[in-house]
Structure formats: structure tokens, C-alpha cells
Amino acid sequence: MQPCPCPYCQTTMRNTYARGLTRDECGACGAGWFDAEVLGAVVGGPTLDAVFEAAKGKPGRCKGCEASLQYVPGCPSCGRQAPTCPGCGSAPLPAVDLRDAVVDVCVKCRGVALDKKELARLQKAMTPEPKAPEPREPIQAADFEHAYDDPRGMSLLPKVRLGDVPSCTTCGRRMDPRYGFVWEERLFCGSCAPEGSAPYTDELTKARPSETFDRRSRHLNTGAAESAVVWLLSKIFK
Known part of the structure; x- marks a missing residue:
């Protein structure tokens, strides 16, 4: 023009x-x-x-x-x-x-x-109207359970080594893993469990001092009261 x-x-x-x-x-x-x-x-x-x-x-x-x-x-x-x-x-x-x-x-x-x-x-x-953002589902506590899972279906969480006969790593006493504590992939009884260890769960995760307040440890640590109950049961079923 x-x-x-x-x-x-x-x-x-x-x-x-x-x-x-x-x-x-x-x-x-x-x-x-x-x-x-x-x-x-x-x-x-x-x-x-x-x-x-x-x-x-x-x-x-x-x-x-x-x-x-x-x-x-x-x-x-x-x-x-x-x-x-x-x-x-x-x-x-x-x-x-x-x-x-x-x-x-x-x-x-x-x-x-x-x-x-x-x-x-x-x-x-x-000028086209801007599209409204798609609604997102609220985050549930259960969503964190698989935060460390491999997308191919293999769990990336470290497994505790129980051996042929589950026993305490420190004192060697035989025990039911359900009443034990986990620390660095090893199993401990309630008497020998190091500070910062977590009660045994199906996930069998390891705990580290640096992870005490992160997302994984918040999911695994169940509180002092439950830890005391587990320790008492370990004494009863010696």
C-alpha cells in the first residue's frame, strides 16, 4: 500500500x-x-x-x-x-x-x-478469550506413598536385609520383623534400635538423620507413642 x-x-x-x-x-x-x-x-x-x-x-x-x-x-x-x-x-x-x-x-x-x-x-x-486453567485434583496424603516408585513398576526404595532368620543386628536375638525398627537397611529390636530409626513397615525403607524432616520420613515415622508400643510388644514376645 x-x-x-x-x-x-x-x-x-x-x-x-x-x-x-x-x-x-x-x-x-x-x-x-x-x-x-x-x-x-x-x-x-x-x-x-x-x-x-x-x-x-x-x-x-x-x-x-x-x-x-x-x-x-x-x-x-x-x-x-x-x-x-x-x-x-x-x-x-x-x-x-x-x-x-x-x-x-x-x-x-x-x-x-x-x-x-x-x-x-x-x-x-x-482477540480470543484466554482459556481458563483446567481444575487440578487436590493432593492427598496417599499421593506421597509412591513418590519414590520407579515408573516402570520397580520400587526404588531400599529394602531391609532380613536374612534367613530375622534377628536384631546388634544383639542377634530372633524377632518378628513387625515389632522391629529399621536403620540403614538393617533390622533392630526395640532395645537396640539407634536413635532416628523408624518402625518396620511393608515399604521397608531406610531412615537417615538428614531425612528426619523431609517428605519421606514424615510419611514413615509414626510418632513416639506408637514407637513405645512397638518396643513394649518386642519385650513381651522375646
């Missing part, structure tokens, strides 16, 4: 490209002039064809006082020049609705003019 006068203030416009639209833009009033081919690629060819069809025989609109204009180059109410085609000089240009904007159309040159306000409305109407 060659630079041409603004349809509204006659200031020479410049070629610009913004928000996916190539147009002539007026640096004085912010108006824009679009070729039908360019604008049709954005709003849709059939939509723009309907706009040009609706413009036939329709009156124009004064940009100063909003008066309806028919067959006059200037507004008889306020004296402002009527919207004029920058290509062929036709005035007044018919005013037609396009989406949420009112545009001034030249059927002969197949061009569309928008003032700054209507241009902003059209751009807003063509």
Missing part, C-alpha cells in the same frame, strides 16, 4: 504492521485504512463481503457530531469534512457495523477505514 491521506483528518498516513494487520496508519489521529484482502484474511472473507454488500446505499456518519451524512462532502451540522476514501476521494463513506466496531467503507476501492477508537474495538473483538 502506498502512503495516502487519512480518511478523517487528511494527514498523510504511513504503512505499518501491528497485531497481524498490515495497514496505513495516521500518526495524527490514530486512524487506520485497510485493503479488503488484508482485513478479510483476519475477519474472514465472507464476513467482509457482507460488510461491503450492506454498505451499498447506506449513509455515512460524521466523526465530529455523529450526524448522519448523505451525498455531502462535509457535515452540515458541525462543518467537519465527511469520511473520505483516500483512494478515489468518495465522500461520505458509508458507515457499517463490523463485529463490535463501526467502519467506514468504500465499495468502489474495497477499502475500510476505522478511527482510533473503532480500531481498538475491532482488535479486542478479534
Whole structure:
């Protein structure tokens, strides 16, 4: 497109490209002039064809006082020049609705003019609404049970070494693992269990001092009261 006068203030416009639209833009009033081919690629060819069809025989609109204009180059109410085609000089240009904007159309040159306000409305109407984020299920405590599982189905948790006959690592006393404590993959009775060890569970995890307050240890340590009960049972079933 060659630079041409603004349809509204006659200031020479410049070629610009913004928000996916190539147009002539007026640096004085912010108006824009679009070729039908360019604008049709954005709003849709059939939509723009309907706009040009609706413009036939329709009156124009004064940009100063909003008066309806028919067959006059200037507004008889306020004296402002009527919207004029920058290509062929036709005035007044018919005013037609396009989406949420009112545009001034030249059927002969197949061009569309928008003032700054209507241009902003059209751009807003063509901007898709942002998608709402998909709802996420709340995290359950049970979700942490498999935090260390391998995705191929193999558990990455270290296993305690019980041997052929489960017994305390320190004193060697035979015992039921259910009443024992685990520390660094070894089994201990309630009397010999090191500080920081965890009660035996089906997961058979090892505990480390550095993990006392992390997610894994919070899941495994069941509290001082339960540890005392397990220790008492180990004494009963010696």
C-alpha cells in the first residue's frame, strides 16, 4: 500500500504492521485504512463481503457530531469534512457495523477505514478469550506413598536385609520383623534400635538423620507413642 491521506483528518498516513494487520496508519489521529484482502484474511472473507454488500446505499456518519451524512462532502451540522476514501476521494463513506466496531467503507476501492477508537474495538473483538486453567485434583496424603516408585513398576526404595532368620543386628536375638525398627537397611529390636530409626513397615525403607524432616520420613515415622508400643510388644514376645 502506498502512503495516502487519512480518511478523517487528511494527514498523510504511513504503512505499518501491528497485531497481524498490515495497514496505513495516521500518526495524527490514530486512524487506520485497510485493503479488503488484508482485513478479510483476519475477519474472514465472507464476513467482509457482507460488510461491503450492506454498505451499498447506506449513509455515512460524521466523526465530529455523529450526524448522519448523505451525498455531502462535509457535515452540515458541525462543518467537519465527511469520511473520505483516500483512494478515489468518495465522500461520505458509508458507515457499517463490523463485529463490535463501526467502519467506514468504500465499495468502489474495497477499502475500510476505522478511527482510533473503532480500531481498538475491532482488535479486542478479534482477540480470543484466554482459556481458563483446567481444575487440578487436590493432593492427598496417599499421593506421597509412591513418590519414590520407579515408573516402570520397580520400587526404588531400599529394602531391609532380613536374612534367613530375622534377628536384631546388634544383639542377634530372633524377632518378628513387625515389632522391629529399621536403620540403614538393617533390622533392630526395640532395645537396640539407634536413635532416628523408624518402625518396620511393608515399604521397608531406610531412615537417615538428614531425612528426619523431609517428605519421606514424615510419611514413615509414626510418632513416639506408637514407637513405645512397638518396643513394649518386642519385650513381651522375646
